[in-house]
Amino acid sequence: MQLLSIFLLVKNLLVGLGRPLYRLLRIIGIGIIGLARILFKFLVRVRKIRFRINFKFGWFRKKISIPRATVVLVPLILVLSAGFLMINQMIEKLPDVNMIYLPPVMSSRITDRNGEILYKFYINENRSWTPLEQIPQSLVWATLAIEDKNFYNHHGFSVKGILTAIIYNLKNGKDGSLHGGSTITQQLVKNVFLDNRKTWDRKFKELMLSVLVEERMTKDEILERYFNQVSYGGETYGVEEAAFKIFGKHVWEITMSETAFLAGLPAAPSSYSPYGPNKELAFARQRKVLDEMVTAGYISKELAEKTKSTTLDIKEENTNILAPHFVFYVKEILENQGFSNFERQGLRITTSLDLEVQKMAERIVREETDKVANLHIGNGAALVIDVKNGDILAMVGSKDYNVKEIDGKYNVTTALRQPGSSIKPINYYLALERGLTMSTLIDDSPVSYVIKGQKPYSPQNYNGKYMGRVTLRTALASSLNVPSVKLLAENGVDRMIDLGTKMGIGSWGDKNRFGLSLALGSGEVKMTELAGAYSIFANLGEMVDLDPILKIENYLGETVYEKRVSSKEVLDPRYSFLINDALSDNEARTPIFGSNSKLVIDGKTVAVKTGTTNNLRDNWCIGWTPSYLVSAWVGNNDNSSMSWVASGVSGATPIWNRIMREMLDDKDNEKWGVPMGIDKDNICGKYQYYVVGTEGSIKCKMSVSPKPTEI
Structure with a gap:
């Protein structure tokens, strides 16, 4: 070999x-x-015929005859x-020449569902692979004209180029370095195998490797790798990333003028950079490329002159990241799924995010939190989900990712926060499951629980008032605290934790950490967890996992992962329906929130729940339809308390209301289908739904609530 x-x-x-x-x-x-x-x-x-040699060493003398053939051979x-x-x-x-076939380090891009690039992850080299057939012929011509006119005729190197470079370096190379004379093949070899030292030794290796590469690859294969390997300035490698950075286009979309500009960059990317101090050099280089294209016979002089007069639209350097909290959320998921070092693999990750929805949600979070800054509210967050398939359409982790004063990089949607009363639907589901109905009466009156080794626990309603006998429907819709605690005392803390875990809340962990205050949201959850759990209500008992990744392709465009939506029933559809029905009942929440609160979306059926923690550190509003779920939060990342007037209606609800209105604006009203086993009748003076078989227990009587006792 x-x-x-x-x-x-x-x-x-x-x-x-x-x-x-x-x-x-x-x-x-x-x-x-x-x-x-x-x-x-x-x-x-x-x-x-022999050569005779007189050999003398001391007293020893000898004549040696050597055959003439030996002397020559x-x-x-x-x-x-x-x-x-x-x-x-x-x-x-030399390096193993077969390494030329290995894919180069390539950046991975994360896009929204419509292909809009959110961010590119890369290490040192921002590169995407583009097949030669997608590279414009004009760019091929321009590159050959300025870099290597004899490319299709030589065998890896140019004698003329080498001799010219040698003469130049003998005259000017006082530092011992070698400049110029490289063919496209040599440039490719340098990028793949060698460093940038300009020495005679490296140049010789480059020459030898170029010859070996030419033996193994066709000219088009070499050209394709050149276009994807070569530097176009800074961390930009390959024609696709260069075209996108400088012109905001894919390489196959660029014009003749733009191809001439790009072709001129590899010779000296820093000197010819459109973002450097000598921009005129870049445009002079472009004109030279066009002249060389004329000389090589690729284009006419008339076309070259016309192209020179074309104004180039150079995009400003932009390193911004779109939807940053979401992007890094996806990055973490990729790493957890085994895509280690994905920043080097050239992956194309299509996500579920809708950039237009994201921008809308970001704007609303920013505007509404600014309005309530006087309530000592410094930050806000929001999450928008398609409940049918688990797509995350928007994720706003803070009102401004780049503001250090609010710790903007902190992603509230994936952080542990106390949910306050927004956790109550889980508790009420347990009550329905054990036979109570939405018409069951419960006493909203003071109660105190004596817990061994602790002070008595005496829950209070948010407004400090009590309503007396109320139905479970009213207690849930109006978010009364005392009835919720009484129900949990009956349901059992362990059962609520088990149900929450079943619904996807994985942050509660050790049951011994919690008591009856869990009914009012003392157990921290992530917004993503709560949104996933309540999507089950929206889907009438069916769990669809949140998955923000729709597809992953490798650098060749081959699909390595594609989302498959699946669901499983984890809740009874009848009880899920009743929870939705109560939380979308504006009449049932009127006693506390009024009839015209921002929990109402005119003409739309929406289940919604607010939540405020006792220490006023967290304020939530989460609501859903059969298609969408929107969750909103306001508070402070430093855990300082908000003003006492910051309630579910004045804090997070305006954010939720505006986002949900935008989501439903052009859509017909969508109601939940009535599951099997649910009927409707006049119960206790109100025409409402109930589970078939519970008619006998509906007597508008008080639920048996535990008396103040030692627990």
Whole structure:
């Protein structure tokens, strides 16, 4: 194999020297072979003729005869052997030329569902792979014209280019470095195998590798790899990223003027950068490229002059990240799923995010939190979900990612926060499951629970008032605290934790940490967890996992992952329906919130629940339809308390209301289908739904609530 490599190297070096010189060397070679034959015949005839050497060492004297053939052949063999060993050693020290087939380090891009780029992850080199057939012919012409006119005719190197470079460097290379003379193949080899040191040793390696690469690859394969490997300035590598950065286009969309500009960059990316101090050099280089294209016969002089007069629209350098909290949320998911070092693999990750919805949600969070800054509310967050497939359409982790004063990089949607009363639907579901109905009466009156080793626990309603006997429907819709605690005392704290865990709340953990205050949201949850849990209510008992990734493709465009939506029933659809029905009943929440609160979306059926923690550190509003769920939060990342007037209606609800209105604006009202086993009748003076079979228990009587006792 090594002999073959040496043979191919020598052959291509000779072929690469050009036809005239090749013919001359061929004639010289034939002459040498002829002389060798004559010499051989002569040596055969005179093989008995010997050289006699008088050898004297001290007293020892001897005449030694050496055959004439030995005198000629031994030095020749030694020279050839030394040459072979030298070339062999050089080849052994070369990198494995087969590495040329390995894909380069490529950036991975995260896009929204419509292909809008949110961010590119990369390490040092921002590169995307583009097949040669997608690269405009004009860019190929421009590159060949300015970089390597003889590309399709040489064998890896240009004798003229090398001689020109040698003459230049002998005159100007006082530092011992070598400049210029590289073909496209040599530039590719340098990018793949070698460093940027401009030394004679590196140049020689570059030459040898170029010849070997030309033996293994077609010209088009070399050209494709060149366009995807070469630097176009800074961390931008490859024509696709260069076109996107400078012109905001895919490479296959660029014009003749833009192709000439790009083709001029690789020779000196920093000097010709459109973002550097010498921008005029970049445009002068573009004009030179066009002139070279005329010289090479690729375009007419008229077209070149017309193209020169075209104004280029250079995009401003933009390193912004869109939907940053969401992007890093997806990054974490990728890493957890085994896509380690994905920043180097050239992945194209299509996510569920809708950038237009995201921008709308960001704007609303920012505007509404600014309105209530006087209530000592410094931050806000929001989450928008398509409940049918688990798509995250928007994720706003803070009102401004880049503001240090509010710790803007902190993602509230994935952080543990106390949910306050927004957790109550889980508790009420348990009550329905054990046989109570939405018409069951419960006493909203003061109560105190004596817990061993602790002070008595005496829950209070948010407004400090009590309503007496109320239905579970009213207690849930109006978010009364005391009835919720009484229900949990009946349901059991352990059962509520078990149900929450079943619904996807994985942050509660050790049951021993919680008591009856869990009914009012003392157990911290993530917004993503709560949104996923309440999506089950929206889906009438069916759980669809939140999955923000729709598709992952490798750098060749091959799909390596595609989302498959699946669901499983984790809740009874009848009880889920009743929870939705109560939380979308504006009449049932009127006693506390009034009839015209921002919990109402005119003409739409929406279940909604607010929540405020006792310490006023967290304020929530979460609501859903059969299609969408919107969750909103306001508070402070430093956990400082808001003003006492900051309630569910004045804090997070305006954010929720505006986002939900935007989501439903152009859509018909959507109601939940009535599940099997649910009927409707006049119950206790109100026409409402109930679970078939519970009619006998509906007597508008008080639920048996535990008396104040020792627990």
